[in-house]
Every structure is written in C-alpha cells, then in structure tokens.
Amino acid sequence: MSAAGQDAQLAALDRIWRNSPGLVGQLTAVNHGTIAYRFIVTGLVFMLIGGMLAMFIRLQLAWPGNEVLSPERYNQFVTMHGTTMMFLFAVPVMEGFAMYLIPKMLGSRDLPFPRLSAFGYWCYLFGGIFLYSSFLFDAAPDGGWFMYVPLTSKVFSPGMSVDFWLIGVTFAEIAAVTAAVELIVAILLTRAPGMSIQRMPLFAWYILVTAFMIALGFPPLILASILLEIERAFGFVFFDAARGGDPLLWQHLFWLFGHPEVYIIFLPAVGVVAMVVQTFARIPAIGYTWIVLAVLSVGFLSFGLWVHHMFAVGIPLLALSFFSAASMAVAIPTGVQIFAFIATLWSGKPWMRVPLLYVMGFFVVFILGGLTGVMLALVPFNWQVHDTHFVVAHMHYVLIGGMMFPMFAGLYYWLPLASGRLPSEALSRTGFWMVMIGFNLTFLPMHLTGLMGLPRRVYTYNPQMGVEWLNLLSTAAGFVLAFGILAILVDAGLCFRHGRKAARNPWHAGSLEWALQSPVPMYNFASIPLVASRNPLWDQPGIAERAAQPGGLLGTARHGHRELLGTGIVSAQPEQVIRISSSSWLPLLGGLSIALLLACFIIGQYLLAAMFLVALVAVFGRWLWTTGDPTAAPMLEAGPDLQLPSQYAARNAPGWWALVITLLIDGSLFASLVFAYFYLWLGAPVWPPTGLAGDLLVPGVALLLLLGSEAAMRWGLAGNRADVAARLRLGVLLAALLGSMFLGLHAWALAGSVAAPQTHAYASLVWTLAGFHAVHAVVGILIAAFVWLRSARGYVDAVRNLEPRILAGFWRYMVGQGVIAWLVIHVFPRTLG
Amino acid sequence: MTRLNAYRLTEMAMPAVVWAAHFVVVYSMAGLACGQGWQRERIAGLEAVTWLMVVATIAAWLVLAFIAWTGWRGRQATRSAGQPLDNIQVRKRFLSTVTLAMAAIAAMAVLFTVIPVFLLPTCAG
Numbered sequence A: 001m002s003a004a005g006q007d008a009q010l011a012a013l014d015r016i017w018r019n020s021p022g023l024v025g026q027l028t029a030v031n032h033g034t035i036a037y038r039f040i041v042t043g044l045v046f047m048l049i050g051g052m053l054a055m056f057i058r059l060q061l062a063w064p065g066n067e068v069l070s071p072e073r074y075n076q077f078v079t080m081h082g083t084t085m086m087f088l089f090a091v092p093v094m095e096g097f098a099m100y101l102i103p104k105m106l107g108s109r110d111l112p113f114p115r116l117s118a119f120g121y122w123c124y125l126f127g128g129i130f131l132y133s134s135f136l137f138d139a140a141p142d143g144g145w146f147m148y149v150p151l152t153s154k155v156f157s158p159g160m161s162v163d164f165w166l167i168g169v170t171f172a173e174i175a176a177v178t179a180a181v182e183l184i185v186a187i188l189l190t191r192a193p194g195m196s197i198q199r200m201p202l203f204a205w206y207i208l209v210t211a212f213m214i215a216l217g218f219p220p221l222i223l224a225s226i227l228l229e230i231e232r233a234f235g236f237v238f239f240d241a242a243r244g245g246d247p248l249l250w251q252h253l254f255w256l257f258g259h260p261e262v263y264i265i266f267l268p269a270v271g272v273v274a275m276v277v278q279t280f281a282r283i284p285a286i287g288y289t290w291i292v293l294a295v296l297s298v299g300f301l302s303f304g305l306w307v308h309h310m311f312a313v314g315i316p317l318l319a320l321s322f323f324s325a326a327s328m329a330v331a332i333p334t335g336v337q338i339f340a341f342i343a344t345l346w347s348g349k350p351w352m353r354v355p356l357l358y359v360m361g362f363f364v365v366f367i368l369g370g371l372t373g374v375m376l377a378l379v380p381f382n383w384q385v386h387d388t389h390f391v392v393a394h395m396h397y398v399l400i401g402g403m404m405f406p407m408f409a410g411l412y413y414w415l416p417l418a419s420g421r422l423p424s425e426a427l428s429r430t431g432f433w434m435v436m437i438g439f440n441l442t443f444l445p446m447h448l449t450g451l452m453g454l455p456r457r458v459y460t461y462n463p464q465m466g467v468e469w470l471n472l473l474s475t476a477a478g479f480v481l482a483f484g485i486l487a488i489l490v491d492a493g494l495c496f497r498h499g500r501k502a503a504r505n506p507w508h509a510g511s512l513e514w515a516l517q518s519p520v521p522m523y524n525f526a527s528i529p530l531v532a533s534r535n536p537l538w539d540q541p542g543i544a545e546r547a548a549q550p551g552g553l554l555g556t557a558r559h560g561h562r563e564l565l566g567t568g569i570v571s572a573q574p575e576q577v578i579r580i581s582s583s584s585w586l587p588l589l590g591g592l593s594i595a596l597l598l599a600c601f602i603i604g605q606y607l608l609a610a611m612f613l614v615a616l617v618a619v620f621g622r623w624l625w626t627t628g629d630p631t632a633a634p635m636l637e638a639g640p641d642l643q644l645p646s647q648y649a650a651r652n653a654p655g656w657w658a659l660v661i662t663l664l665i666d667g668s669l670f671a672s673l674v675f676a677y678f679y680l681w682l683g684a685p686v687w688p689p690t691g692l693a694g695d696l697l698v699p700g701v702a703l704l705l706l707l708g709s710e711a712a713m714r715w716g717l718a719g720n721r722a723d724v725a726a727r728l729r730l731g732v733l734l735a736a737l738l739g740s741m742f743l744g745l746h747a748w749a750l751a752g753s754v755a756a757p758q759t760h761a762y763a764s765l766v767w768t769l770a771g772f773h774a775v776h777a778v779v780g781i782l783i784a785a786f787v788w789l790r791s792a793r794g795y796v797d798a799v800r801n802l803e804p805r806i807l808a809g810f811w812r813y814m815v816g817q818g819v820i821a822w823l824v825i826h827v828f829p830r831t832l833g
Numbered sequence B: 001m002t003r004l005n006a007y008r009l010t011e012m013a014m015p016a017v018v019w020a021a022h023f024v025v026v027y028s029m030a031g032l033a034c035g036q037g038w039q040r041e042r043i044a045g046l047e048a049v050t051w052l053m054v055v056a057t058i059a060a061w062l063v064l065a066f067i068a069w070t071g072w073r074g075r076q077a078t079r080s081a082g083q084p085l086d087n088i089q090v091r092k093r094f095l096s097t098v099t100l101a102m103a104a105i106a107a108m109a110v111l112f113t114v115i116p117v118f119l120l121p122t123c124a125g
Helices: A002-015 A022-028 A031-063 A072-107 A116-133 A161-189 A201-235 A248-279 A290-303 A317-329 A332-346 A354-377 A379-385 A387-420 A427-452 A468-498 A544-548 A586-602 A608-626 A652-684 A696-720 A725-753 A761-791 A802-831 B009-034 B047-079 B087-119
Strands: A560-565 A574-580 A636-641 A642-645
Touching: A002 A290, A002 A317, A002 A574, A031 A072, A031 A116, A031 A468, A072 A116, A072 A201, A072 A248, A072 A387, A116 A161, A116 A379, A116 A586, A161 A201, A161 A586, A161 A652, A201 A248, A201 A290, A201 A560, A201 A608, A201 A652, A201 A761, A248 A290, A248 A354, A248 A652, A290 A317, A290 A642, A290 B009, A290 B087, A317 A332, A317 A354, A317 B009, A317 B087, A332 A354, A354 A379, A354 A427, A387 A427, A387 B087, A560 B009, A574 A642, A586 A608, A608 A761, A652 A761, A652 A802, A652 B009, A696 A725, A696 A802, A725 A761, A725 A802, A725 B087, B009 B047, B009 B087, B047 B087
Parallel strands: none
Antiparallel strands: A560 A574, A636 A642
16 A cells, blocks of 8 residues: 555544544543543542542541531541542542553454443443532431441431432442443453453453453442332332341442452452553563463452451351451462562563552552451451451552552553653652652551551540540641642643653553554554464564554445454454444433433432433433444455454344343342342241232233243244344234233232332332333333334344344343242242242 | 363353352351251251251362363363464463363362351351
C-alpha cells in the first residue's frame, strides 16, 4: 500500500472510531478509552470526597470530648466514608483501569459492548449523585456502610436515609455488574490472534477472576437491598423477628457480598502489581502458572469467609470454625502470589522507578494487613478485638495497602501511555513518601488503641482510656496522608501539560498496550497484531510498527462500521467479525430513565415510577433493535484472504456469552433468594405458620403450561434451524402465550392459598419468589416479541441465528428457575417443611 | 465422560467448585443439625451428622481425585520426546497443569474445612 493510501486508511479508521465533536459527542461517547477515563476521574473525585469525610472523622477523634461533629453527623460521615470508598471509589476505579487497559493489552480495538459500558458509567454517576443528594434533604444514611437491621428497619430509621442508601448503592452497582459482563466477554473472545490462554497477560487473568467474582458476589447484596427496601416500602417481612423474619439474614447476605468484595477490590490491584513487577524487574514473571493458580483459588476461597465478619453474633462454634479455616487457607494462595513477585524481582535487575516504589509500599503495607488478617481469622482473638480500632487498622492496611498503593503504581506506570509524557520523578517520590509515612503513622497506632479497647464507629471516647495521644498522632498523620494523595493527583494532572515528552514504551515493557503510540488512536491498532509470545514486545521485534500500519487484520476501513476481531476462547484463533455500535444517546437515556424511576419511587410516587419503567423498556427495545449491524452479511472480509462469519452467524457470538454471564449473575440473585427462604425456614417453629391451604391441582396445571411453553419454544427453534421462518414465529408466539397463561393461573392459585405478604415472612417469601420469577417470565415474553419482529423483518434465518438462540437460552433458564421456585413454594412445605 | 476434558477452560475451575459444594453441604448440615435437631443421634460414638459430613468429604475427595487424574493424563499426553512443544501442546500442558494443581489445592482446602468437625461438638456455642 502506498504512503498516501495508508494515510487515507488511517484517516478513515479515525473517522469511524472517533467520538462526535462537542458536548453532544461527550454525552453520546461509547469508546472504551473515553468511558474508562470517566470511571477513573469520577472514582478519584469520590475518593477525595470520601477522604474529606475521613478528615472530619479524624478531627472529631483527635481528642476526647471534641465537638467538631455532632454524634448524628459523625454517624453519617462514618457511613458515607465507608460507602463511598467501597462502592463509589475502589470498585469503579479499578473497573476504569480494566476498561482502559484490557482492549489495549489484548490487542483489540474496543470492548465488545461499548454502549453497555457507557450505560454502566451513567448509572454509577447518577447513583453516586443520588446517594449524596441525601445531604440536601437532611437524610444522609447513618446506619453504617453495612446497614445492619433492625437499626435500619422502618421502626428505628423512619426517614428516607436508609432508602437513599439502598436505592443509590444498588443503582451504582449496576455499573459493576455490566462491567463484569463486558470484561469477561472481552477477555474470552477478543484477544489478538495467537494470544492463546497461556499467553494472556497476568492482568487479564486477575480481571477475569475479579469479573466472575462480581458476577457471583454482588447479587446477594443487590437481593438484600431489594428485600429491605420492599420491607420498608410495602411492609413485607424478611428481617422483622416478630413476624417470622430474622435480622441475621441481612448479615449473611451482606457479608456473602461483603467479603468477596474485598477481593474484588484487591485482585485487580494485584494484577497491576504483576505487570509493574515484570516490567521493572525486566524479566517475565517467575511462576506464571502458579500465579494463575493462586488467583483462581483466591477467587473461590474468598467466598468461604463471609461469616468471619459475624464471629460475635452467636453462631455455633463448629460453623464458625469452617469459616475460620477458610479465612486462614486464603492466606496461602495470597502468599504464593507475593512470593512469585519477590522471586521475579530477585531474579531480574530491578529498576527502581516510582511505579516500583509503590509496589514496594504495597508489599510492606499489605503484608502487615494480611498478618493481622490471620490474627482476626482466629475466633477467640476476633472476639477480643471485635468492633475496636484494631479492625479499623487491619482493614485500612489491607485496603490502602492492597488497593491504593497498587493503584498509584498503575497510575504512574500507565501515565506515559495515556498522556505521552513522563511525570516529574522528584515530585512523585515526595508524594510517595508522604503517603507511606502519613499512612503508617495514621493507622499503626490504631492497632494499639484497638487493643486498649477503643471502639469503632463511636463519636468520642473516655479520656481515662489513655488513648488520646495516639489518637492525636493518627489525626496529624492523617493530614500528611491526605496532602500526599493530593500531591500525587496534582502531579498526575500536571504531567498531562508539563511532563517531559516520552518516547513510545518508555519503560521498555513487554505487553501489547505499549505497542501503541501516544496519543493513542481511538481505534488502538490499525491492524490487529499477531501474537506469538507472552511478552510480544520483548520477543517479536517490529510488532508495534506493523500494528500501527493498515493493511493487516481488520486493517481496511472498507465497511464503515466499528469492527472487532473475535477469536476462540482458549485458542485465540480468528472466528468472527464483531460489528459494534458507535456513539449513541441510548446509554444516557437509559441511565436517566432509571434515575427518574428511582427518584419517583423514593418519594412514593409509584404511578410515575411505573411510567418511567415503560420509558426504560422503550429505551432498551430501541437499544436491542440497533445492536451491532443486523443487516451484515453472514460472511465478512477480515483481512487479506480471510473471510469470517459476522457475530450473527457465529457460534461463540459475544451476545451469547453475555447471556451466559448475565444468567450466572441472575442465578446468583435467585440462589440468594432461595437461601433466604430456607434460612428463615430453618429458624421457624412451624412452616407455614397457619398451615397449608389449597391443593396442588391448579399450581400443577400452571406448571404444565410453563413446561408446555418450553416445548413450543424448542419446536420453534427447530423450525428456524430448518429455515422455516413461519414456524419459528409460531413457536415463539405459542411459547409467549403459554407463558402468559402460566403467569395468570399461578397468581390466581397463590391468591387463593397464601396470605397477604405483610402478615408473615412465609407469605412474603412465597410472593417474592413467585414475583421474582414472574418478572423473568415477562422479560422472556418481551424478548419473544422482539425475536418475532426481527424474524418478520427478515433479520433472522437458519444461519444468522443468534437472536433466536439467545431467546431460547433465556427461556430455558426462565422455565428452569420457574420449576425450582414452584418446587420450593408448593412441594417443600408439603414434604419436609 | 467425554465432556470432562482437561484442555477446557472450565475444567480448571471444577476443583474449586467441588470445594465450594462441599463447603455449602457441610455448613448446611451443621445448620440443619443445630437449627432443626437433624441427625443428632449417636452412631459408633459420633453424631450421625458428623458421619454424613465425613461421607461428604470422602465424596468430594473422590471427585477431586478423578479431576486430578484427568489433569495428570492431559499433562502426560503433552510430554514430548526431546523436541520443543508447539503452541497447541504448550497450551494443553498449561491447562492440564493448572487443573491438576487446582485439584490438589481444593483437596487441601476440603481437609482444612473438615478438621474442626473432629475437634468440636456439633453445636457447641
């Protein structure tokens, strides 16, 4: 290709991939780089807000009897500090890093669902604002970041503060869940050709495991929040002991989320460490396989720890011991990772630049936090220091050590890629030492104050405890830490304007993102690179130059669409051309609809809320209709002499895997609800409380209708495989009809046999289980209507079968869930209950 | 069992799933025993629920041993006589090694979980 031809190609790629100009362009942008910047910047802003709250808390505790904050204000600030740091800072910032880096590291152009990431961002932003707007109504949440019932029940927290928390946090969590789907599919399907699973950068392994943990770990809290909100809003019973509920159910669901959450924050940060260590040790990681193994084990084991937050609530000792064992076991794979990193540094020639300095800080601080963690895993010791500042010290050592230090390492490490410039070494070292010294002097004394009995979450303390000097030290050092963090952010900001110009790959790193020039083109790679090594930039000379020239894989902008190359999950062989959406208003409209819906809900305007729900469904309908490029031919040209199916005709289509991951998330939500049912049954003397009414005849007929709908769906799908469009449409229509009949009949059967949900936990659970499934049935019917329309318009046939496959997959899951819910509702109380 | 294949990505997570299932089962048994008085009668000196936990543990170990065996076999199959492995073989070796090691870790984690069963009475509070 001539030089002029190449420039024309690059200009065409840029035209296809860049955001629209001006404010409209900002509001409609979906590109992963743009969205990732927003996640990171918004997350850092929330970190500053949360940090400011922490400074007020420290001022209040500087000396006994201080009156900086009233006790009520203190409770609000403690609650909002924890909530902000966990939900609005730590998780979203690491998601931002992952969204920015994953496509670049894997040699892709974008994430597979760009509008989904944009939608997630708006939900996160609006959710955060929603939560903080509570201060305007003098209703800031004050029940602690864990929102324990019964303190947060309607009786003891009658205002709107708890509702602000439940709704705002759940709203913001949508971003985490959508990011999980996005990142899993991106890592499994969009790696550059040749980057088979054992060549994947370690950061991608960490993000993959983290994303699965989000998929399984967030739903319990989402469910708990929904249950508490409907208990508060409509008088259902789940946590009120007087009517068959149990406040401990909240703690189980909360920590079932809350402990994996800690690792959800920690693992991506260690992923950053893994990349920084390799680059600055200047050798590939020692023990790649062992590190992968350790990440996988931590991912799983961390789900067996949640009760160690509940050692003091009166659970039998044997059950506590299971969790104590798992809590100690999880230290082993964590240790394996640390040793692998130390071994890598030991074998290499470490180059002590600022990112590596932060990694050293991570080693010191995090290991100290890990050791106090092992102490806390021991039940008797845990009882001794429960709810004291010892736990505050431990938690900040693991979170700041395990997440903030690596985050700053990553910030400095990837800053030259994002800005094209190098930050000032002197200023950044000053920032590091201020943070390191400030942090340790703030939190090290808290181990002592905790052991001396200083309780957490209490606005003042008795001067006779003798902890005032240690507290004063913590407060003073806290300000050093705060100024250190400010210095780092100023340093990073200044770098964008005044930093020294950096050459490409200034750290001489081996991973693919450093093949990109700076400023990074919106399409990342002009030609998708071919990978033949774990560290392509070290082992494949010229790969960066080749990827910057058009003409290779997807290197011709001939279609006018944004296109990604889809590759095999394990092999990374090219499999499909994925056409993705360009800039769109829909994510913003979707986020706004939810914000208005929830605002109406919180003030009790349920009719208005329902109207915004209709608006939301309309937005999603339009979104689905415009996904990718439904008119794409079944085969597309992917490069010189390479024809690949479009995603509509590919077996491993991203849409299919998004469905699988979404159902995993939904399955976790459903499992949490079933857990709630059995948990409350376990503690109930009689179940159901008033005996059973009605027989199995009507529910049995309803179940047959539901199973019949599945048969109709399969019959329709077989029709599509035989390319008989009319049979597909008839089958889909029949399934939807039978599904609707099931809904009507089952609701009628329950209305005749189960009391109102406000009477007892049993009735609440039955209605919630049935309602939960009914929502899925309605969604299934809506998807069925969509596929019917698509088939009528000719977008679907035996080859382009993605949408019917997704419908059938969802339908099968919905019917399966219905059968389980039916067994729990109708059969369990008749047999074992 | 043709579906169980140490060269698949899901296979390496299977041992951990077994550990999780074992964890849920023994924890639920302890909950049932203490909440509903389920299986508390003594058989040969130990409560029935303890025996059931032992059975669950042995079952978990057997499944893990089987997964480990598929991993071991997968690893052996990629051994070459002198010549360097190609990318596909390296990948298979990596996947089966991770599967094998995950099975070993899961077996240890199951052991870790079950030790307190023999040290504590079921519902000591």
